[in-house]
Structure formats: C-alpha cells, structure tokens
Amino acid sequence: MAERPRSKSASKQKKKKRMSGRTWFYGLFFTAAIAIVCGIIGYLLIILNGERILTENGSKLNFGEASIIYDANEQEIARIKIGTDNREIAEYSEIPEQLLNAIVATEDQRFYEHAGIDFFAIGRAVVKDVIARSAVEGGSTITQQLAKNVFLNADKTFFRKATEASIAVALEHQMSKPEILTMYLNRIYFGKGVSGVKAASKYYFDTELEDLELWQIATLAAMPKAPNRYNPIIDPESSMNRRAVVLNLMQEQDYITATEAEEAKAVVYERPDSHEDGQSENFQEFIDYVVEEAMEITKLSEEELRVGGFKIYTTLNQQAQQAMDEQFANNENFEKSKDEQIVQGAMVIIDHRDGTIKAMAGGRDYINKGLTHNRVQVKRQPGSAFKPIIVYGPALETGEMSASTILKNDKKCFGNYCPTDKWGPAPVSMTQAIKDSRNLAAVWTLNEIGLKRAFAFAGKLGFELDNEDRNLSAALGGLTHGTTPMELAAAFSVIANGGKSVDPHSIVRMEGKNYTYTYQAPASKQLMSAQTAYYLTDMMQTVVQKGGTGTRAAIDRPVAGKTGTTQHGIPDYNGPGIKDAWFVGYTPEWTAAVWMGYDKTDKDHILKSGSSQSAAMFAKVMKAAMKNVPKSSFNKPQELIEEEPPATITNFNAIFIEEEMKVQLSWNPIQDGEVTYQVFRKEASETEFIRFVDSLTSTGVDDMSAFPGLTYEYYVVAYDAGNDLESSPSPTIKVAIPETEIIPDIPMEPDPTVPDGGDVTTPIDEGGEEASPEPGDGTEQPGGTEEPGAGNGTGEPSPAPIETEGSENGNDAFENTDTGGNTQGAGG
Known part of the structure; x- marks a missing residue:
C-alpha cells in the first residue's frame, strides 16, 4: 500500500519542534555560563569590597555611635552605647x-x-x-x-x-x-x-x-x-x-x-x-523598658540599637520619676523583713489621656542593689483589685444593674465553691460592696451576670484569661497566672478615660541615620460605655473616703481606686499572712498601680499588713509627682440625666422610753419618689457618726442598744436607690439615757427569828460581786465598723492563692475550698 504523502503543515510542526528543543538547549547552556561568570565576578567583587573595608579600617574595633535617650522635655537622660570600660x-x-x-x-x-x-x-x-x-x-x-x-x-x-x-x-x-x-x-x-x-x-x-x-x-x-x-x-x-x-x-x-x-x-x-x-545611670528601669520598646519598633537587636546612633525621645516625667525613686528608697514605706530578702514593690504611672508612661519603679533593687527584673511586668495575683474588671464593670455594662442595685451578701455555696467574708447577711448596695470590698456580694454578682459576659468584658481591657480561670473565684482575683501592674494600670486607665482605649507607650519618636519613627496612637475604641466608666469611678471614689479600704490613698485632688490583697497559700502553714498587696487608682489626669510583696513567698516571708501600705505609697508618690499638674475633676457624661435628690426629712423625733429601755425614732415619709431611709448614730464621746440602720422602708425604728448614762445623737437621710441620690441630713437630735440602778434577783432564805409564813428574808452570800453592764461589754452594736487590722488567713490556692479582704489592711482572713476551681478570697 502506498504511503500517504505528508502534509506541509505536519512537516512544519516537526521542524518547529526540532528547532524549539535546540533553542532551549543553547539557551540553558548560555544562561548557565553567564550565571557562572556573573557569580564569579560578583564573588570577586564581594571579596574585593570586603578586603577594601578591612584595609581601610585595619583591626580597629568600631563600637558605633551611642544612642541617646531623652525625657518628655527633650533633656538627655542617658547614653546607651556599649562601652569598653567593663x-x-x-x-x-x-x-x-x-x-x-x-x-x-x-x-x-x-x-x-x-x-x-x-x-x-x-x-x-x-x-x-x-x-x-x-x-x-x-x-x-x-x-x-x-x-x-x-x-x-x-x-x-x-x-x-x-x-x-x-x-x-x-x-x-x-x-x-x-x-x-x-x-x-x-x-x-x-x-x-x-x-x-x-x-x-x-x-x-x-x-x-x-x-x-x-x-x-x-x-x-x-x-x-x-x-x-x-x-x-x-x-x-x-x-x-x-x-x-x-x-x-x-x-x-x-x-x-x-x-x-x-x-x-x-x-x-x-x-x-x-x-x-556597676550601674550609675538614673531611671534605669525606665531606660530598660524604653530599650525593649525600641527593639519592638525597629526590629533591631539590643546591640544594634545601642550602637546605632539613635536619638530616642521618651515620655519620662523626671519629677514623677524622682518622686517615685525617693519613696522606693525609703525603707519606712515597706514592712521590715527578717533577713536579707526584702519586701519588694513595683509602681507605674500612666497619663490615661494620651497613654504616655510618666514613671516606673521596677523594684527596690534598682536603687539599692542594681537591676534585677522589672516587677512592673511580673504577674502576681490581683485579689480584689480585679473586682471592677471582672465583676462590677461587666455588671454595669449589662444595663441590668446600677451603682445602687442591692446585692445579696448572705453566705452560700455555689456548687463546691463556698466563699466567706466578715460581713453579715444583710443585702448591700453595689457602691457599699465596693467601698467595703465585700466578697460574698462580688461572687453573687458574678454568678448573676454570668462568666461569659464577665470574661468578654475583661478581654476588651487586655486580659487574656485561661480556661482554668472560668469559675467564680475570678470574682476575688483568683487567676491561674495573675496579672502585672502594667496590665492593671492600663485597664484602670480605660475606666479613667471614660471607657475609651488607652495605649501605654514610652517612646514619642526616634531619629537615626536613614531612619525616623513617630508614635501614632491607634484609633480610639469605646471599650465600655461612658456611663459604666463614670459609675465605676463614682463608686471607687468611696474606697478612699472615710470607712473605705483605701483611705490612705487620698490626696489633695479627686481619687478613685481599688485595693487588693491575697492570702499566702503556703502549704502546711496555717498562720496569718498576705502574699500580694495592691492599690490601683487614678486622678482625673493620671493612673497608677502599686504592688508590694516578696519575690518568693514562704512562712518567713509574708506580709503582715494588707493594702494600706500600697495605698500610702500611691498617695506619697502621686502627691509629689503631680505637684505641677493642673487639677481637674472627673467628668460626668452629658447623657446622664441630672436627678434632684430626695427632700430633707421632716418632723424627725427621738425620745427615750424608760419603761422599755429604748430610744424611739420617727419621721414623716417622703411623698415624692421611691426612697429608703438610713439612720446615723454616734455616742457623744465619738467623733464620727456610723450608719445605724440601712435600707429602711418604714418611717420609724427603735434603738434597743442604748446604754444607761450615755448620750446619743441621731439623724436620718432619705436615699433614692434608682438614681443613687440621697437627701441632705435631717436635723440632729440628742438623747440622754438616764442612769438606771439594776437590782439583782437574789434568792432569799427564811429568817429564823420570824414565824413561818413571814415575808422577811436574808440574802444568800454567794461570794461574788454584782457588776453593772459596761458599754460594749459583750454587746454588739448594730452598724458598727471595724478598725483596720492585720490580715489573718489560711488556705492553699488551687491553682491561685486565696485572698483576704474587707478592710484597709485586710483584717478579715478566711479560708475557702473549691474542689472545682480556685480557692480564693478577696482582698482589701
């Protein structure tokens, strides 16, 4: 059979394929050859360039140009060149x-x-x-x-x-x-x-x-x-x-x-x-923090940063830093230790209006023994300082509770978790719960709002909590890993800033060869409502007022804040002692967090007092640091409608009824609005009134605890819980309780000189003396307050330490056992 002739197109395709393969071969060959030649030339150029540089510089070690750090006023505070002295x-x-x-x-x-x-x-x-x-x-x-x-x-x-x-x-x-x-x-x-x-x-x-x-x-x-x-x-x-x-x-x-x-x-x-x-530099912890931040910004190593010849302009306020250094160098501000392991501390100040870090103390070692580690960034258990973050902030944010909401305060168990505190079972307002730092009320509130909402709120404020923390002990600061003074200061800064985000930073700008950086604040976010922030501030101002747990933090300008203490949690040790003591607070301008405690807690290294020294440190530093900062006030959001307070109580009467040994109090009811009544009392020798009766709905009450021979003063206030407003005090009434002779009921025996059936008897001598009751002798006075005292608690946390709470010094220690979560108490 004859072979069919090939078409022209088939011949062209075959020819084209043959030519394409040849082209690829020669193309690859010449490309490889050129690459090799270029590589050799490039390698020779690299060697020649390197040889030239070595020849020009010889064996001289060039340590580069020192980088310089400036404060907020652009005054030089440090040169961080790597020196050759050491x-x-x-x-x-x-x-x-x-x-x-x-x-x-x-x-x-x-x-x-x-x-x-x-x-x-x-x-x-x-x-x-x-x-x-x-x-x-x-x-x-x-x-x-x-x-x-x-x-x-x-x-x-x-x-x-x-x-x-x-x-x-x-x-x-x-x-x-x-x-x-x-x-x-x-x-x-x-x-x-x-x-x-x-x-x-x-x-x-x-x-x-x-x-x-x-x-x-x-x-x-x-x-x-x-x-x-x-x-x-x-x-x-x-x-x-x-x-x-x-x-x-x-x-x-x-x-x-x-x-x-x-x-x-x-x-x-x-x-x-x-x-x-060998360090002689001032402000060393702040400088170290700046270097770390600069490394994050530039992505350079510390050595590259130090020899790069940078000019680093920071937020340091020298007056604030010097005030802080002075107080941290004063041993009187810290408990005395048994040995060389001293009580440590940390503090940071942030201007919450712009996020600038004003001053920082990473520990007492920075002054006395040189740099150890910056405790501003070390996690510790926050105790009750965490309550505004995990309990009361989320509760207000739900819109279902307010500062005047009455919280249950009775002792009960939530599953296997049975928190306790020193307070009685009477319900209490949220404001009073914060002021007293009550534990039962806090746990009850967290249980009411739910862990999901509470943890979401805390997450917005920068707290990445573990799944192990998702239990009610978080209400008292029982966290697996704890938190740092910097984190708490940043979170409270948001509250102080009307609920808007704050970005703490120490560097304003950097300048270097072929390099510039200027800080740009991230877009502001409303992390909580302005109303929530305002009410938290309003409530936390009571903490530093008379009767609050943080009275020693008060200074000559408005202050809001929260104390916190935690129990030691030392295994096999049931004695008293506190592990961590906090005060986190703010003025309308600056926020500060103070922590005190030992680096390593054991039975010989625990705090005896609570948060009072931390609160005092806050006051001492902030008063001096803010000397030249203009004073302002906490702003109330415009959307909050101003309500008129209740009218003053009228026709207030107080009379002593001798037959019943009581003082009877009465007054006219308030006609407008729904109110309750608060009765205040003091004995003449006392200087301050105490809240004798709270949350009364009736227009009268009896004082059954008045003692003979003493004089008492009373007044009444009407309270509008819905708007958290109270009336002006009623006129004060003074009542004198007359002396009363108490005749003992003594058994009698017949007089032998009197005929049977007579009514004359002789007292039996039992060898004792009749004692008249003294004021306060075995009698509990309603509404009384305890003086601050030393913490006294036991219990081992699992996984976080227990916390003590309830007074300025955390004097109400207790022990809780929660087999399903952390063991935790709250700290004042």
Whole structure:
C-alpha cells in the first residue's frame, strides 16, 4: 500500500519542534555560563569590597555611635552605647572548649564548614520565613555578626547586608576560625554594661573564664540573642529557659550527654555574694523598658540599637520619676523583713489621656542593689483589685444593674465553691460592696451576670484569661497566672478615660541615620460605655473616703481606686499572712498601680499588713509627682440625666422610753419618689457618726442598744436607690439615757427569828460581786465598723492563692475550698 504523502503543515510542526528543543538547549547552556561568570565576578567583587573595608579600617574595633535617650522635655537622660570600660580581652587559650561549642551550637552550627556566608542556612531561613509569612529566622553566621557589629551601623538595608557579607568573606580569608571566634566572644555584649565573655564570667558568676561550669557556659551562650531578656539577674526565669535551649542544642550536636544537659538545666542561678552592680545611670528601669520598646519598633537587636546612633525621645516625667525613686528608697514605706530578702514593690504611672508612661519603679533593687527584673511586668495575683474588671464593670455594662442595685451578701455555696467574708447577711448596695470590698456580694454578682459576659468584658481591657480561670473565684482575683501592674494600670486607665482605649507607650519618636519613627496612637475604641466608666469611678471614689479600704490613698485632688490583697497559700502553714498587696487608682489626669510583696513567698516571708501600705505609697508618690499638674475633676457624661435628690426629712423625733429601755425614732415619709431611709448614730464621746440602720422602708425604728448614762445623737437621710441620690441630713437630735440602778434577783432564805409564813428574808452570800453592764461589754452594736487590722488567713490556692479582704489592711482572713476551681478570697 502506498504511503500517504505528508502534509506541509505536519512537516512544519516537526521542524518547529526540532528547532524549539535546540533553542532551549543553547539557551540553558548560555544562561548557565553567564550565571557562572556573573557569580564569579560578583564573588570577586564581594571579596574585593570586603578586603577594601578591612584595609581601610585595619583591626580597629568600631563600637558605633551611642544612642541617646531623652525625657518628655527633650533633656538627655542617658547614653546607651556599649562601652569598653567593663571589658577584658580573653586569649583563645583561656576560652573553655565547651564555651566555643555552646556558641557554635547556638549561633552558627555550620561555622566550621562555611566561608563566611552559609547559603544553606540562608535557604532554610527563607523557607521558614515564607511558611510563617514573616521573618522568623535569620541566616547570619558568626562571621557576619562580627562584621556587622565591628564595622557597620545598624541600618537594615540591602546594601548593608551585601557589605556585611563581603566583610565576612574577607574576614574568613584573613583570619582563622579560632581567631574569628575569639574576636566574636570578646565583642559580645552581655547586658549591664558588660562586654566580652571574660568580663561577663566575673560579673555574673565571680569566676575566672577557664573555671566556668557547663550551666554557666550555657547561661552565657544564651545571652547574645537578647542580653536583657535572657539575663540571669534581670530575668532569671527566661534565662533558665533559654539556657535549656542551648543545652538541648549542644546535646543534639553531641557536645554533651543527656545526663550532663539535665544536670546543667537544674541549677538555679544565685547572684554572687561579692557582686556589686556597676550601674550609675538614673531611671534605669525606665531606660530598660524604653530599650525593649525600641527593639519592638525597629526590629533591631539590643546591640544594634545601642550602637546605632539613635536619638530616642521618651515620655519620662523626671519629677514623677524622682518622686517615685525617693519613696522606693525609703525603707519606712515597706514592712521590715527578717533577713536579707526584702519586701519588694513595683509602681507605674500612666497619663490615661494620651497613654504616655510618666514613671516606673521596677523594684527596690534598682536603687539599692542594681537591676534585677522589672516587677512592673511580673504577674502576681490581683485579689480584689480585679473586682471592677471582672465583676462590677461587666455588671454595669449589662444595663441590668446600677451603682445602687442591692446585692445579696448572705453566705452560700455555689456548687463546691463556698466563699466567706466578715460581713453579715444583710443585702448591700453595689457602691457599699465596693467601698467595703465585700466578697460574698462580688461572687453573687458574678454568678448573676454570668462568666461569659464577665470574661468578654475583661478581654476588651487586655486580659487574656485561661480556661482554668472560668469559675467564680475570678470574682476575688483568683487567676491561674495573675496579672502585672502594667496590665492593671492600663485597664484602670480605660475606666479613667471614660471607657475609651488607652495605649501605654514610652517612646514619642526616634531619629537615626536613614531612619525616623513617630508614635501614632491607634484609633480610639469605646471599650465600655461612658456611663459604666463614670459609675465605676463614682463608686471607687468611696474606697478612699472615710470607712473605705483605701483611705490612705487620698490626696489633695479627686481619687478613685481599688485595693487588693491575697492570702499566702503556703502549704502546711496555717498562720496569718498576705502574699500580694495592691492599690490601683487614678486622678482625673493620671493612673497608677502599686504592688508590694516578696519575690518568693514562704512562712518567713509574708506580709503582715494588707493594702494600706500600697495605698500610702500611691498617695506619697502621686502627691509629689503631680505637684505641677493642673487639677481637674472627673467628668460626668452629658447623657446622664441630672436627678434632684430626695427632700430633707421632716418632723424627725427621738425620745427615750424608760419603761422599755429604748430610744424611739420617727419621721414623716417622703411623698415624692421611691426612697429608703438610713439612720446615723454616734455616742457623744465619738467623733464620727456610723450608719445605724440601712435600707429602711418604714418611717420609724427603735434603738434597743442604748446604754444607761450615755448620750446619743441621731439623724436620718432619705436615699433614692434608682438614681443613687440621697437627701441632705435631717436635723440632729440628742438623747440622754438616764442612769438606771439594776437590782439583782437574789434568792432569799427564811429568817429564823420570824414565824413561818413571814415575808422577811436574808440574802444568800454567794461570794461574788454584782457588776453593772459596761458599754460594749459583750454587746454588739448594730452598724458598727471595724478598725483596720492585720490580715489573718489560711488556705492553699488551687491553682491561685486565696485572698483576704474587707478592710484597709485586710483584717478579715478566711479560708475557702473549691474542689472545682480556685480557692480564693478577696482582698482589701
């Protein structure tokens, strides 16, 4: 059969395919050749550029230009350049082999294999960054880090990275690996003004370099990534965690055994007895906070930031900071400890109108013994200071309750949770519950509004609470991990700011070479209604008034706030004592949070008094700090309708009825509106009236507790619960109770001189004396108040400590057991 002739189109297609394959072959060949040539030329240029820079700079170590920090008035307060004063040069022979191994394992695992640039590590970092959609891993080698820190500024640009690579390659050509490692270890910044591994060994461990133990080596190797964050003095916990990472890496790379790793992980760092801090800078905790914030803003390391020549303008108010430093340096403001472990404290001040941080005290160590860790950012149990956040704020926000809502205060169990406090079972208004810091009322209220709404409200204010916290003990501050003074100050700032969001910050702007930053506040959000914020403020003002738990926080301007204390929760110890003592409060201008307690609580290191000293610290600092701040008042939202208070009580009478030994009180009813009545009483020798009877609906009451021979004064007030308004006091009436002779009922026996049936008898002598009752002798007076006293509580929290509450000093200790959640009491 004859073959069919091929069509022209088929021939063209075949020819086209053959030509396309050839074209691809030659194209790939020449592309590869050009790439190789370009690569060689580029590599030569990189080497030549690096060699040129090394030639121009010689072996000189360039520490860069100091970054400068300014206060709110743009006055210089610190230069944070890494200095050379606290540096000792170590020879390669002095450096322990395991220290070299630790640095390589942590910073550059392929150090001995690459020639300055690790393309494998760069590729791995790119892949991880792509997967994470952000920069999560760097690809810099030890040589590149050395090149950057010695010869370059901190500007993160493409050209800088290219120059860094060229210097790294040049360094590898001119120096051996041991020389590079030695220079690197002599160059590393270890925080606290210490540079170089030799000085760091002596500073942190009081040990010669060659005598370092494995756990000490791992601690030092952990620090280059973040000298402050992983510093054993500043943050022992983070340092220990990072040390474990270093040891794991060393084990994985067969430098140490698993047993050696576990033993080194277990050692707890203790500062050497001979240690003395060399810091001479003022405002050190604020400076450290600024550096951390600047690192977040610029995404630079601390070392890059310090040598970058930045000008950092901050929010520091020197008058406020100096006032705070002065009070924290005064030992009289803190309880005296049995030994060298002193009572610690922390405080932060925020201007809630713009979020600027005015001052900060991270602990007493900053002044006396140098920097430890900033306790402003350390979590502690908040106790009753958390009630406005988790109970009363959410309750008001529902619109179903108000400041005058009557809350149940009777002792009861909620499942297995049985909170207690010292107060009686009578119902109480929300305002009075906050003023007295009552526990039962708070738990009842949280149960009424529901955990879901309460936790959503707290979440808006920045509290990320665990699922374990979702139980009623949260009403008394029983949290799994607690909260920090900074978090509480920020949350109370929202209340003080009319419910609008506040963004605490310490940096206003930064200027550097090819870099500028200006703070821009995030869009304001209404996190709670203006009415809720106003009523919380109005109620918390009673806390610092007479009879409130925080009276010592009062100063010469309006103040609202809340106290908080927590029980010690020490296992197998049932004695008295308090773990945490708080006062968080605000004026119309500034908010401040104060915490006091021991870093480590045990039976020998617990507070005896409650929140009174924290409240006093608030007053002492704020009064001096705000000396030049113009005074203002808390603003009432325009949408709140002004209601007229009830009319003053008329026809008030008080008379003593001798036959019944009582004072009978009566008055005319208020005709307009729904009101209740409050009766106030004081004995003539007393200086203050007490609320004798509360929530009366009748227009009269009897005082059955008046004692003979004493004089009492009374007045009555009408209270409009719906609008939380009260009338002016009625006229005061004075009633004198006459002396009364009490004739004892003594058994009699017949007189033998009198005939049977006579009525003359002789008293039986029982060997005792008749005693007339004294005022207050075994008699409870209604409406009486307790004087503040020392906390006295027991109980072990699970998982959070129990809290004490109910007076200025937390004198009503108690114990609760909640098998389904935290064991918790509330603290004044």
